[in-house]
Amino acid sequence: MNFPDFSQQGYQIIEELGHNHAGGRVTYLASTLASNHPEEKVVIKEFQFAKSSETSWAEYDAYQREIEVLQGLNHPGIPRYLNSFETAQGFCLVQEYKNAQPLSVENAWIAKDIKKIAIALLEILAYLQNRIPPVFHRDIKPENILVDGQLNVYLVDFGFAHIGQGEVAMSSMVKGTLGFMPPEQLFNQELTLGSDLYGVGATLICLLTQTKSVDIGNLIDAYYRINFKSKIRRINPDLINWLEKMVEPKPKDRFPDANTALEALKPLEVRPTAKVNCSAQIVEVTAREFSEQLTTKIVISNPIRGTMLAGRLAIAPHPNDPKVKPPGHGWIHISPRHFKQNQVQCNITISTKKLQADSTYEREILLITNASNEPYRIPLRVNTASLPKQSQLPYGHIATLFGLSFLLCWRILFVLCGHLIFSLIFHSYGFLLLLIILIGWAVLAQKLSEEKYATNTGAWAGLIMSAAIALVTGNLFLDIFNLGTVMMVLGSCLGAHAGGLTEIFTWWFTKTSAPHIAKVLAGAIAGTMAAITVSLYYTKYYIELLPGDIGILFWLIMGMFVSVFVGVVVSDLMLEDFTPPWAVTFSLLTMGLGMTIGMVSIWGWWSMLLPGIIMAVCLGKMISPTTKRSRLIKTYQKNILQLIKP
Numbered sequence: 001m002n003f004p005d006f007s008q009q010g011y012q013i014i015e016e017l018g019h020n021h022a023g024g025r026v027t028y029l030a031s032t033l034a035s036n037h038p039e040e041k042v043v044i045k046e047f048q049f050a051k052s053s054e055t056s057w058a059e060y061d062a063y064q065r066e067i068e069v070l071q072g073l074n075h076p077g078i079p080r081y082l083n084s085f086e087t088a089q090g091f092c093l094v095q096e097y098k099n100a101q102p103l104s105v106e107n108a109w110i111a112k113d114i115k116k117i118a119i120a121l122l123e124i125l126a127y128l129q130n131r132i133p134p135v136f137h138r139d140i141k142p143e144n145i146l147v148d149g150q151l152n153v154y155l156v157d158f159g160f161a162h163i164g165q166g167e168v169a170m171s172s173m174v175k176g177t178l179g180f181m182p183p184e185q186l187f188n189q190e191l192t193l194g195s196d197l198y199g200v201g202a203t204l205i206c207l208l209t210q211t212k213s214v215d216i217g218n219l220i221d222a223y224y225r226i227n228f229k230s231k232i233r234r235i236n237p238d239l240i241n242w243l244e245k246m247v248e249p250k251p252k253d254r255f256p257d258a259n260t261a262l263e264a265l266k267p268l269e270v271r272p273t274a275k276v277n278c279s280a281q282i283v284e285v286t287a288r289e290f291s292e293q294l295t296t297k298i299v300i301s302n303p304i305r306g307t308m309l310a311g312r313l314a315i316a317p318h319p320n321d322p323k324v325k326p327p328g329h330g331w332i333h334i335s336p337r338h339f340k341q342n343q344v345q346c347n348i349t350i351s352t353k354k355l356q357a358d359s360t361y362e363r364e365i366l367l368i369t370n371a372s373n374e375p376y377r378i379p380l381r382v383n384t385a386s387l388p389k390q391s392q393l394p395y396g397h398i399a400t401l402f403g404l405s406f407l408l409c410w411r412i413l414f415v416l417c418g419h420l421i422f423s424l425i426f427h428s429y430g431f432l433l434l435l436i437i438l439i440g441w442a443v444l445a446q447k448l449s450e451e452k453y454a455t456n457t458g459a460w461a462g463l464i465m466s467a468a469i470a471l472v473t474g475n476l477f478l479d480i481f482n483l484g485t486v487m488m489v490l491g492s493c494l495g496a497h498a499g500g501l502t503e504i505f506t507w508w509f510t511k512t513s514a515p516h517i518a519k520v521l522a523g524a525i526a527g528t529m530a531a532i533t534v535s536l537y538y539t540k541y542y543i544e545l546l547p548g549d550i551g552i553l554f555w556l557i558m559g560m561f562v563s564v565f566v567g568v569v570v571s572d573l574m575l576e577d578f579t580p581p582w583a584v585t586f587s588l589l590t591m592g593l594g595m596t597i598g599m600v601s602i603w604g605w606w607s608m609l610l611p612g613i614i615m616a617v618c619l620g621k622m623i624s625p626t627t628k629r630s631r632l633i634k635t636y637q638k639n640i641l642q643l644i645k646p
Contacts, residue, residue, distance in 0.1 A: 003028065004046070009085050010034055011044060011094070024048040024090070029097065041097040042082055049090040063091055069135060069161045070095070077124040077154055098154045100146035109207045111235055111270045113151060118204055118265060120153035121145060125200065125258035129193050133164035136191050140199030141180040142206055142213050162191065179216035183224045183249050193257035200261075201226075201246025208232050208243075224249040229373040238268050240373055274302040274309040274342075274371040278378060283365065286383040287352050291632055294350040298378070300367065302342040310340040311369030316377070318363055320645040331355065331644065332363065332380075350382055357387040357636065359646045387636065388629055394572035397509070398590055401565040405594025408558050454503035455496040457519045462495015462527025463488055469531035487534045491527030494560050498526035501560075502567030514571045517580050521587070522567030529559035566591055582622065589619050 003013040011030040018027040028044045047063055070081035083094035101107075103117075121140075128135040137144075138160040146154040178186075182198035185191065206216060209231040219226050226247045229240060242265055248254045255261035279299035287294055302309035314337075315321075315329045322330040327337060333349040348365075355361060360383050367376035469491075470484035502522040506514035533556055566587045573583035593615040596608050636643075 004087065004089070006030065006044065006087075006092070007033060009083075009092075011042065013044070014041075017043070043079070043095045043097045045093045045095070046087065047090045047092070063093065063159065065163075066158045066161060067093065069158050069163065072131075073128075073135075075124060075127045077120060077127075077152075079154055079156060095156075098146055098148065098152075100148035100152065100154055103142035103145045103147060103203065103207065104213055106210075108210075111208070111239070114204060114207050115239075115265070115268070115270045116151050117145075117147060117153055117207075118200065119262065120151070121155065121200055121203075122258045122262040122265065124153070124155045125196055126262060128196075129258050134193065136162045137196050137199075138162055138185060138191075139177055139180070140196055140203060141177050142203050145203060177213070179213070179220060182251065184251055186224075192251045194251050194254040197246050197254055197258065197261055201243055204243060205247065208235065232373070236269055236271060236273060237370065237373060239270060242268060272304055272307055274307040274369065275304045276309070276367060276369055276371045276376050277301045277303060278367070278376065280378065282379045282381065283348065284381040284383070285350060287385040290357060290385045290388045290629070290636075291353045292385060294352065294382070296348050296350075297345055298348065298365075299343065299345050300339070301344075302371070307342075308340065309342050309369055309371060311367060311371075312338045313346060314366045314368065315380075316364035316366050321363075322644065334365070348380075352382070352384045354644050355382070355384050356640075356643050356646065357384055359384050361644075361646045387633065389577055391576040391578060391626060391629070393576070393623065393626060394569060397565060397569050397572055401562065401569050401587065401590050402594040404558065404562045404565055405591045406598040408555070408562055409595050409598025454514070454519050455500040457516065458499015458502070458523030458526065459492045459496035461499065461520045461523030462530065463492040465495075465524045465527040466491025466531035469528060469535065473535050475535065483534065487531040490534060490556075491530040494526040494530045494556065494563075495523035498522040498560050498563040498567070501564040502571070505564060505568050506571040509568065510571065510575055512571075512575065514567060515574050515580070517584065518567040518570040518574070521570060521584060522563045525563035525566055525591075526560045529563065530556065533559070562591060586619070586622050589615050589622070593619065 003016070006013065010033045012033055014029045014031060016026065017029050020026070024047060026046045026048065028046065030042050030044050032040045032042060067081060067084055070078075074080075079096040079098055081093075081095060085092050085094075109117075125137075128137065137155065137158060139157060140155070144155065144157045146156060148154075180199040180202045182195050183189075185195055185198075202216060205211070205219070205226055205228045206213060209219070209228050211219065211231075216226070219228055219231075221227055228243070232240065242261075245253070245255060245264075246261060255264065277300070279301075283296060283298060285294045285296050300309070300311075312327075313334045314327055315332050315334075324330050331351045331354055333351075335347050335349070336344065339346075360381060363380045363382070365378040365380050367378060369376065466487045467484070470487045475484040475487060499519040499522055502519050503514045506512065506518065569587045569590065570580075570583045573586060574580060578586075593612065596612045596615060600608050
């Protein structure tokens with residue numbers, strides 16, 4: 001590369017340090033050539049007026065003013081003025097060389113070093129402002145601040161410097177760099193001792209946010225305010241507040257001078273701040289039941305040693321949420337709300353009672369801590385359950401089952417029926433009545449033949465249960481002609497009829513087929529009653545429990561119809577979406593309670609009190625959720641317009 005020859009002026013160029021083609025300025029590193037002095041490195045800034053289309057000799061006055069300023073300055077943070085001379089291309093300015101890099105060179109500065117740079121820079125400004133008259137640099141930016149390896153700071157380029165206060169609108173050209181000039185300088189208004197502080201603050205913001213000088217405009221809003229807090233993490237909030245005051249758009253809102261800013265900065269601790277780690281990036285909960293209260297938790301921790309995390313949690317305002325007195329919320333509760341520890345578990349309780357069914361609610365949890373000036377936002381998503389189906393209990397069939405079960409244990413009824421039929425048989429019309437009964441039974445049998453599957457299911461269930469009872473009671477032998485065989489045959493017959501009638505009655509009442517478990521249960525109960533009846537017929541309890549004579553036939557028929565209605569109730573409940581175990585248990589408890597109350601006539605109320613209470617309580621427990629759900633649905637439908645919208 002061909003360098004200009006400055007040997008006549010006593011300098012030898014070593015290398016080119018920078019080149020501003022548009023402004024016609026070149027900066028060289030050179031050494032002195034004087035034989036009677038030791039060799040010294042210097043910086044030569046050549047202003048090429050003859051080559052540049054944007055500069056002219058008329059600007060020589062500006063550089064002459066820089067020389068005048070530099071000649072009067074003596075500070076270790078300002079490179080000394082050494083010499084100046086004219087060339088064929090323009091004009092050269094010679095200054096002391098400092099082996100340092102401009103702050104515009106990319107570097108990962110830590111907060112502690114940035115504070116040292118700020119203090120050193122403010123000390124230079126305080127020196128300039130304490131002169132009489134004060135000196136205004138007017139172009140403080142990262143490119144004009146040099147820092148060496150020992151963090152020594154140097155302020156350079158006084159080409160736009162102005163001596164003394166007062167209006168500076170002497171030309172239409174704005175002197176300075178956009179983004180680093182305060183508004184009063186941008187509009188050529190009166191400068192104050194706080195004007196250069198704006199450039200210092202903007203420079204420090206570039207270092208803290210790792211923003212390039214050319215990009216600082218991205219941080220400035222329409223009101224000339226630099227918005228930088230969201231880009232700074234883990235910095236002492238006091239230092240953030242100090243920086244904000246440095247770059248206030250209005251001069252009266254800034255520090256009045258460099259000394260005041262320096263004294264405010266020195267006591268500030270540049271210590272590491274806490275860091276927020278949250279166990280969940282998003283909190284999502286789903287309700288399984290209507291109007292359910294949900295609970296979840298998040299764990300907040302701080303991994304930075306030597307720091308303490310402190311803060312509070314709140315729910316971001318939402319236009320659809322009811323207005324309540326802060327810091328409360330209409331349907332979300334957080335505990336603890338305030339904390340001061342490096343690990344805390346926060347429990348979140350969500351009431352969906354006032355929310356719309358089958359909806360998704362999206363809110364935000366705000367975590368406001370000393371780790372950042374901006375709140376940490378945690379999305380919260382709440383999925384409410386669908387409105388449950390309003391299941392209705394078949395109260396008519398339940399009452400029928402209860403009544404039949406009660407009558408089943410009312411012995412005197414079957415005794416009277418037995419005597420009545422016995423007398424009719426020997427009456428002139430007795431045979432006619434018996435013939436009508438047999439014809440009716442034949443018609444029913446024909447109808448049952450169409451329900452072959454149902455009768456087979458009931459028959460097998462009755463056979464198995466009666467065989468089990470025969471085995472337990474010791475009445476089952478290898479000999480085919482024994483009491484166990486009678487129990488099994490009778491149990492199978494009654495079970496077949498119970499299964500078939502369950503299918504028929506269910507179709508009559510609901511127009512749907514009875515579920516398999518209903519037919520099995522009806523057949524099993526009928527078979528059980530048949531086996532128990534045969535067993536009791538040959539025991540000493542015969543007189544107490546069974547009506548005897550022809551009345552026992554009616555007792556068996558009544559028992560069969562009890563088992564049929566057990567199956568019908570199970571079918572009804574399952575059609576209302578009750579689970580099979582729930583339906584079976586409820587039907588058996590209803591039958592048991594009816595029979596228990598009926599047995600009072602045989603054994604007295606005191607002996608039946610305890611089992612009756614137990615079964616009644618169990619039935620109440622089973623019915624309660626259904627009635628509660630019905631009330632909730634009615635309340636929801638009544639208050640749907642007052643519910644909180646997603």
